[in-house]
Amino acid sequence: MSMKHVSRVMMFAMAVAATGPALAQAGDATKGKAVFARCAVCHSVDPGVKKLGPSLSGVFGRTSGTVPGFTYSPAMQKAKIRWDAKSLDGFLAKPSAAVPGSRMVFAGLPNPADRANLLAYLAGATKK
Structure with missing residues (x-):
């Protein structure tokens, strides 16, 4: 194994340790869209669309607690x-x-895999 490869592996391991086990990048956005169906009752990924919960755009x-026009607890x-x-x-x-x-x-x-998949979906679907 080359030093360059070892260095990349170490950097990846440190990034995972620093950000937690369920990284958005580690999830599957397609599977995350299916997980989001549970959230879609209350949330939208479209900008400005409020339901029972705020838009996740x-x-x-x-x-x-900062989406304008939404009343938070x-x-x-x-x-x-x-x-x-x-944090998510x-x-x-x-x-x-x-x-x-x-x-x-809610x-x-x-399930950590469901969360990772959902985060991957949200990362792609909710960019401003």
């Missing part, structure tokens, strides 16, 4: 979470534990 990099407004693959993964695992007092009634996605 541009969710990566956004701070929790005080808990979500106070959370000040910057949404990235790691934790939130999606069990929303009520990640943000106690949130109005989101129990969560306990």
Whole structure:
């Protein structure tokens, strides 16, 4: 194994360790679209489309509780979470534990593969 290959493997391993197990890049966006069907009852990936929950358009990099025109719970407004693959993964695992007092009634996605796939879908479908 070349030093160049070892270096790439080490960099990848460090990136995975730094961002958590369910990276958007590690998921399958096609499978994630099917997982999103559970979310689509309350959320849209289209900009400005509000349902029971806010639009998820541009969710990566956004701070929790900040979509204009959507009324968030005080808990979500106070959370000040910057949404990235790691924070979304934790939130999606069990929303009520990640943000106690949130109005989101979804129990969560306990399967890490489902979360990784969903994150991959959202990463592609929700770019601004």
